[in-house]
Amino acid sequence: MASPLLRLRRHLTAYRPAHLPVAHKLGLSISLLIIGCVTLLGLVIINQQSRLLHEQMDGFGQAMVEQLAATSRELVLADDSLALNALIINLAGSPRVMGAAVYHRDGHPLARSGLVPETLDQPVAPPHHPQVSGYAGDIRFQDVRLGSAVVTLSQVEQYTAVRHAVTAIALSTLIISLLAGIAAFLMGKHLSRPIDQLMLATRAIGAGDYRYRLETRRRDEIGQLMTAFNRMARGLEEKSQVEGALSRYVSVGVARKIMNNLDQLELGGHQVEASVLFADIAGFTSLSEQLPPDQVARLLNEYFSYVSRIAHCYRGTIDKFLGDGVMVVFGVTEEDPDHRFHAIACGVMLQRLVSRLNRIRVAAGQLPVRFRVGVNSGLMLAGNMGADDRMQYTVVGDTVNLAARLMGSGDPGQIIIPAALMEDTELARALHTRPHGYLSLRGKEAPVNTCVVEDVSEPHRPLMERHIHALITGESPS
Template identity: 40%
Template sequence: MDPGIIRDSNPAMTATETAAADACAREATATSHRYAIPLALRWALYISGLVVLVMVVLGWFLISQQQKSYRHQTDLLGEMIIDQFARAASEPLVAGDLLSLEVLVSQQEKNALILGMQLLDLDGRPLASAGRIPVGLNNPLGSSSPDGGSASLVTGDGSAITYIKPVLFQRTAVGQALVSIDRRPLERNLQRLIRALVATTIGLIILGSLLAYPLARRLCRPIHQLVQVGEAIDRGEAGILEEHQRRDEIGQVLTSFRRMAEGLEQKRHVERTLSRYLSPSVAEKVLSSPDGHRLPGTMTEGSVLFCDIVGFTELSERLEPDQVASLLNEYFHYFSLAASSSHGTVDKFIGDCIMIVFGVPDADEHHALHAFTCALLIQSIAEEINRQRQAAGETTVLFRIGINSGRMLAGNLGGEERVQYTVIGDTVNLASRICGLAEPGGILLTHMAASQPGMEGLTRPSPMGGVRLRGSRRNVIPHEVDPGGFSDLELIQEGMEIILRSREAPS
């Protein structure tokens, strides 16, 4: 006997719920792989990169502007000094007053930024000088501006800059004035300022990077709220939506989520309700089909099991209607679990009878074997429940079961307003008839059911021989359980214990 006949899972869980859970698990796994890096961390990296780029560009711009400003100030200072020197030396130079020129040169040299000063005649001969003039000025007269403006020459090492300007008297050149300015103090100030700007830029970059993650987390908070709301909706906890009240765009999304949650809750309610009135497999087909209420009828091979109470009429006379209903619900609740665990589908409850089909709506090669297993489970469960009820002083009942196999029509029957998914045909009618022949607590099968694949050695012909059933034109040979041919009673016992352990309040 196939151990897979009794499912090692919760029999009460519907196929729809199982499929939905598997889909959610697959989606969650795919999502976790796709978004391995948290959104807040990625945003923090983006913000940090943007801060670094902006601060580098801003630092480079400020340093370039500061360098230009310093050099411009140096030129202004040098031009101002050379201009004053040339103006002051024009009259003494024309008068040939060398003493006045020496005094003038010596006074200008007192400026700490001036390295040296020199006056030349038109032939380039020094007339007065103080300090030092950087070497390399082979032709200072040729270096000056012909229009009387100043010119500048920078030394090779860049430590000094020499300004040259013609000395004019009444717009006539009478000599040359040279002043060398020390650039090192200004360059040191510039370097200190550049270092300060670089340190400030680095500090701002570090500060921006440190603040990027908290900022990114704050920016991602609405998205996390949407994720939490989505997960809550998936769990059916729509109440969490009331905890998030916003007046921005995220609030509009949450409002849409709230409406969606209400629709999903209604859908879940419909699915739960539908699964209580239909078998899980049929409910799944109806919900997954675009036109589920019009599932077409198809001829299929399967088995039908009928199980009813022995002496139900007498029982109904002795008990109150609510007591009868409670008794039926208790037994049928576990019989439904037995059907589910044996790959069967509860087709309908007919008063004191339960009808279970196998191989419908999903094809099953071993439908007869599964029906036979379900029958053994039902009788074992009924026996155990009767033992417990008898110990509690409550009413006990016996059941009889009939099974037939063959071709039948499966599909929706009814009108546009109301339909029912069921099976019809002579196979169904014969199963119902043979159920009435079974002994209390017994199981009868037709020869068609007993000869299905997997049924070899499990049954034997009944001693009653061939019988003519009402509505049948030929004799039917009933088969009963062969105690010597069935070796997996321990498996049946284990299945019964699993079902009874899932004891829930009967619906």
């Protein structure tokens, strides 16, 4: 069970704002500092004034007692009770004097009036009267103690003066604090304005707006920071432009790797477990002979655009275009544990899309277009291949060569894969295949057992259909 302190901390954390602007922090800090200083100064002034009033009251009380002792000395010696009572009554009627008394040395009162103790055994200041203070002094004659004189004084004026001082200082503190708070927040807003501008600029850069620039008119450290930010934004803009241009010739993943490792571009590669898809247009030579060159170029660009978007749906990367064919890799530029299924599903989606487009083309009186697809998975070498002055990021190896051979051995509309891939039970459940038999392929000593992929299983088909519909209609997949 959580402790009360921990529950309180959680409660406060729940209500703590997620973001507190620097202007508010700065204004609050300055305000608290000013309020603290003014409050401390007020407390010092109140304490000083209270102490001064106490000293004045004590001085006045002692003077009154000494005067009463001197005046009543002869009356006590003469045992003149009438004159002594008259003196006490007259003194007790003075302003600020609450009471006066003269006591015999044995403690009993000779004359008393007002708020005074009945005997000297009791406290000089009357109990339950916090605003009354008492003062006592001896009545002596030639070093003989005749008795004591007592005077009680009212502290109402003193308390009133202190209360007025506290009220005045409290009002002054409130007014100064209010003005200081407004000034502090305005100052904090002014000082934090460059930080707010930097925050907006950072968000713009984070959102991809590399053209965002700051106006640098300051000549202090913040101005230098703004200048450095503008240089950084300019560098990011140039890098983005280069990467955008580069990604038109190579995949986005490859372009990003190249841009992130400009100082480490060298020939060589590393072994990866990945998948590769080859697809080409069957009978392209005959088709191109029946069409003008510009229509052939438009047809290739149209279908290659479809292939690129289909590959993107399944995390594939266009490695290269090969005349009327294309090579797509999966799990090379970014890690993909499902690269086998994604490569084959990409081929299925391509064939299903082409079948839909052919119905449209035939209805429009155009020639149909058919693709052959070959897919393979396994170890391959990925990296920069070529020469020092001309290199290309690609994949090579027997796995890649077999995929190209499988494509070349297939019929239009078919997707050929090695039967060995179906040993993966999860992959087998995700696909509908049929045996295609053993094929003797160039570069392979033994025949390769193959399968034809007819479709993906039901759980994957609805999403594929939505993507195909979106590609044909130009809508976003729901």
